[in-house]
Amino acid sequence: MKNLPSPEAFCQYLWHEYLEKQNYAILGDCFVPETTVIGTGEHEVSRNLEQFVNKISAEIDARTTAFIIEDQWFQSQWISADSVLVIGELRVREQTGNPLEFIGRFRFTILLRAMNNAWRVLHVHQSVPDPEQGADEFFPHRLMEQSNRQLKQLVEEKTRALEESYRQMEYNARHDSLTQLLNRRWVETQITAAMQEGDPGVMIMLDIDWFKQINDTFGHPLGDQVLETLGQAIQTVFPQALSGRIGGDEFILYLKEEQAGSSALQTTAIEKEAERLQRVWEELRRQKGLTFPVSASLGAARFPQQGERFDQLWLHADQALYQAKAAGRGCLRFSGEREERD
Numbered sequence: 001m002k003n004l005p006s007p008e009a010f011c012q013y014l015w016h017e018y019l020e021k022q023n024y025a026i027l028g029d030c031f032v033p034e035t036t037v038i039g040t041g042e043h044e045v046s047r048n049l050e051q052f053v054n055k056i057s058a059e060i061d062a063r064t065t066a067f068i069i070e071d072q073w074f075q076s077q078w079i080s081a082d083s084v085l086v087i088g089e090l091r092v093r094e095q096t097g098n099p100l101e102f103i104g105r106f107r108f109t110i111l112l113r114a115m116n117n118a119w120r121v122l123h124v125h126q127s128v129p130d131p132e133q134g135a136d137e138f139f140p141h142r143l144m145e146q147s148n149r150q151l152k153q154l155v156e157e158k159t160r161a162l163e164e165s166y167r168q169m170e171y172n173a174r175h176d177s178l179t180q181l182l183n184r185r186w187v188e189t190q191i192t193a194a195m196q197e198g199d200p201g202v203m204i205m206l207d208i209d210w211f212k213q214i215n216d217t218f219g220h221p222l223g224d225q226v227l228e229t230l231g232q233a234i235q236t237v238f239p240q241a242l243s244g245r246i247g248g249d250e251f252i253l254y255l256k257e258e259q260a261g262s263s264a265l266q267t268t269a270i271e272k273e274a275e276r277l278q279r280v281w282e283e284l285r286r287q288k289g290l291t292f293p294v295s296a297s298l299g300a301a302r303f304p305q306q307g308e309r310f311d312q313l314w315l316h317a318d319q320a321l322y323q324a325k326a327a328g329r330g331c332l333r334f335s336g337e338r339e340e341r342d
Contacts, residue, residue, distance in 0.1 A: 008074035019067040176245040179231025187244025205317040208249040233281035274332040295330030
């Protein structure tokens with residue numbers, strides 16, 4: 001968290017921008033969608049930033065004067081490795097020139113979290129001093145003692161929500177949204193890493209036969225269902241494979257001997273699994289009411305015999321795929337084994 005201003009300096013900046021400069025864009029700059037706000041009014045409870053912005057929009061439109069901060073103090077307390085609680089008090093005066101202008105004080109609690117080398121506001125709680133409050137209820141000590149547990153719980157809840165959000169973002173960045181298989185960039189990264197470990201493996205390229213005609217005849221929504229069911233079938237038949245959608249109707253799988261076992265990489269074993277893939281895929285389509293015939297052609301190449309790099313192995317698997325197309329489609333061909341078949 002280098003180069004971050006102190007929590008006190010950051011909060012001083014927040015109130016200066018909001019009250020004195022009327023810079024309301026700071027809500028989008030320094031707050032997060034999950035920010036919660038409790039104000040001084042009976043109904044001023046906002047459970048997220050959107051609610052808060054909606055509640056103060058009318059006030060912002062009607063406000064014609066700014067405030068001058070005449071006095072202020074801040075105090076911070078770290079409550080986790082990246083979260084800090086800041087409490088303080090402001091004495092403000094409305095800048096109108098009217099002798100009856102508003103002068104008042106309010107106190108606040110702000111929960112900050114360091115995110116991407118910047119402070120972000122997770123929670124704001126404002127209050128107005130109670131003249132009836134006893135001397136033994138001094139604001140900083142009593143409130144911090146009473147609310148510390150609740151604030152820690154709030155931090156934990158917001159941390160879990162943010163972590164879940166980040167996990168979903170990471171998943172979306174690595175997976176194809178339609179088939180839920182790995183996307184092209186990430187599957188290539190994963191297969192390359194697996195090849196670098198040196199264990200034998202098999203790369204399989206898969207292409208749906210006559211897919212353009214399916215889209216042209218039955219429409220793209222049904223074409224998407226064909227792709228979706230194929231993704232499900234691949235995950236069912238090859239659960240241990242690194243599998244991804246390259247683009248359009250092209251898919252790629254990589255079977256690693258360490259996970260699948262040497263017998264699973266034998267030509268006959270892969271041929272049987274390829275046939276089972278066609279059957280499982282057909283059943284998944286039938287369950288969705290897709291009764292028109294569809295098949296897929298597959299081409300396979302072995303690592304390291306037919307390529308020690310991803311692009312080399314892909315070239316051989318792609319050539320084998322075209323051999324399968326030439327052989328009548330709906331079948332599997334291995335690179336370098338064509339002569340043996342003929």
